[in-house]
Amino acid sequence: MKRLLLLTLPLLLAGCPKPAEDTATPPVAETPVTPDATAAPAAAGDLLPRYHWRLSDATDARNARIDALFVRADQPVQLDFADGRASISNTCNRMGGGYTLEGNTLTLGRLASTMMACADNKLMALDQEIGKRLEGPLTLSTASGDPNRLTLTNAAGDTLAFAGEPTAETRYGVPGERVFLEVAAETKSCSHPLIPDKQCLQVREIGYDDKGIKTGTQGEFQHFYDAIEGYTHEPGVRNVLRVKRYTVENPPADASSNAYVLDMVVESETVKP
Structure with missing residues (x-):
């Protein structure tokens, strides 16, 4: 459903404040x-x-x-x-x-x-x-x-x-690339050198034409090791997300060169087990 x-x-x-008092040392005022x-x-x-x-x-x-x-x-x-x-x-x-x-x-x-x-x-x-x-x-x-x-x-x-x-654009210093990600209802165990028993989101990128119709063949869900800023996954719920993807300059050795920021949840569906 x-x-x-x-x-x-x-x-x-598609994409009036109050004036400062007249003193020798005026306070910081809304200008x-x-x-x-x-x-x-x-x-x-x-x-x-x-x-x-x-x-x-x-x-x-x-x-x-x-x-x-x-x-x-x-x-x-x-x-x-x-x-x-x-x-x-x-x-x-x-x-x-x-x-x-x-x-x-x-x-x-x-x-x-x-x-x-x-x-x-x-x-x-x-x-x-x-x-x-x-x-x-x-x-x-x-x-x-x-x-x-x-x-x-x-x-x-x-x-x-x-x-x-x-904003993310201000923090990363570059404009983000808009992409659509479909997130499966359930996470899966995935190997990570620093995080034991890590559970990864299952994600695939999808495309739409200018009329909102899906284009291309949908690939298989893949382990998604990165975080999506602003998104909290709820088990049992499949989501289609519109996100901004940013290139991170000089990331740490153990970090991704991409950063993902949630723009909005396009679609949300509860999946029966």
Whole structure:
């Protein structure tokens, strides 16, 4: 029985802060990226895609914490920016749309969403709660001297603070190659010089044409000795994953020259024993 189908394959293949007080030694302040600041908009435009932006704090116009945005303590709402599009994850559904950045104003276009239902009502409501706070023009600010901090303020006075974590492209210094991997439901014992009794994922690479139809002949499953960052295997569940594969320069002698990072789970199916 198939449990999850996030998006159709053709789509998958497409690929105001407070001013600092006037003192002799002013504190570090949130600094809006303004059109008058030389090269500031371009710097912000370059900065956004380099990090995963995870929600760290959110307050309304009365400075009250917006608890509805913190449903998952271990998986905060995340914003990503790439190829002119913004995506929102760690919500019930994945959401995304185009965006523009003009001076210190960030505007997200109409958000499209997957159509999953979530059993947790608070998680289900999270989509609407975050979506409505990202509507309309947003004032973008970055922390002086700390590019890993981002603040968005909407017209209603809601202020959302994000902490940045470098993307894989930033960490590895090269763009990743998009590949699709089918992961079998069960692992198998495999030999490893450093890990006794190692269990390997059983993986094969698959291809699709621009219409989302599988191409070529599917090969046999092979031992997969590497890790897939962001993926946790559940025994008895077969998955098709869209991942980014990166070349690692000068890896340690006992490490792989490739690194794999989960982009999204395309398909998930429980396999009966």
